[in-house]
Amino acid sequence: MFTVDDVRQFARTLPRSSEHLIRDRVKFRVGKIVYVAFSRDETLMGFGFPKEERAALVAAEPDRFLMPRESDMRFNWVVARVAALDVAEMRELVLEAWRMCVPKKVRVEQEALQAGRTPS
Numbered sequence: 001m002f003t004v005d006d007v008r009q010f011a012r013t014l015p016r017s018s019e020h021l022i023r024d025r026v027k028f029r030v031g032k033i034v035y036v037a038f039s040r041d042e043t044l045m046g047f048g049f050p051k052e053e054r055a056a057l058v059a060a061e062p063d064r065f066l067m068p069r070e071s072d073m074r075f076n077w078v079v080a081r082v083a084a085l086d087v088a089e090m091r092e093l094v095l096e097a098w099r100m101c102v103p104k105k106v107r108v109e110q111e112a113l114q115a116g117r118t119p120s
Contacts, residue, residue, distance in 0.1 A: 001082060001083050001084075001085070001086065002082065002085065002086065002087045002090045003042070003082075004026050004038055004042050006063065006087055006090065007028070007036060007038075007045070007090060007094060008026075010035070010090075010091055010095075011028045011094065011098075013031055013033075013100075014094075014098050014110070015029065015102065015106050015109070016106060017029070017030060017046055017098060018030075018115070024027070024040050025037055025039065025040055026038045026042070027050060028094075029101075030098065030101035030102050031057065033048075033077075033095055033101045034048075034099050035047065035048045035050070035094075035096075035097040035101045036097055037092060038082075042081065042082065043081065043082055044066070044078075044079050044080070044081060044082065045079065045080050045082055045085075045090070046072070046077055046078070046079045046095075047077070047078065047079075047080065047093050047094065048076050048077060048096075048097035048099040048100045048101060049076055049077060049078040049093075049096070049097065049100075050076055050100075051075075051077075054067065054068075054077075054078045055067075058080060061080070063084060064080060064081055064084040064085065065078055065079065065080050065081075066078070066079040066080075066081070067079070074101075076100060077102050080093065101107075105110055106115045
């Protein structure tokens, strides 16, 4: 299991990422786009995820993932149970959600840095 602090530490390493407290909920954004958000009790983490793939994800692992609430169905979004994921899984989901929001140039530069290459 991971905590909001684990996400916070990881999100700080991602360019253009910022943390906000909106209606007592912790959210992480790139510009105005939210890519990760926690429920008020921090037991659920919503994150950016391709709409066309979410039904398969939820169907494959319903104990770990949930469809977003009805008002969020129009967005690229899915929800995870925090207690069902470990830190490595959280990092992968957060990173992929962040990648969906940043400009391609920023994403490519981050990928180069992670691979140990100098960004071009």
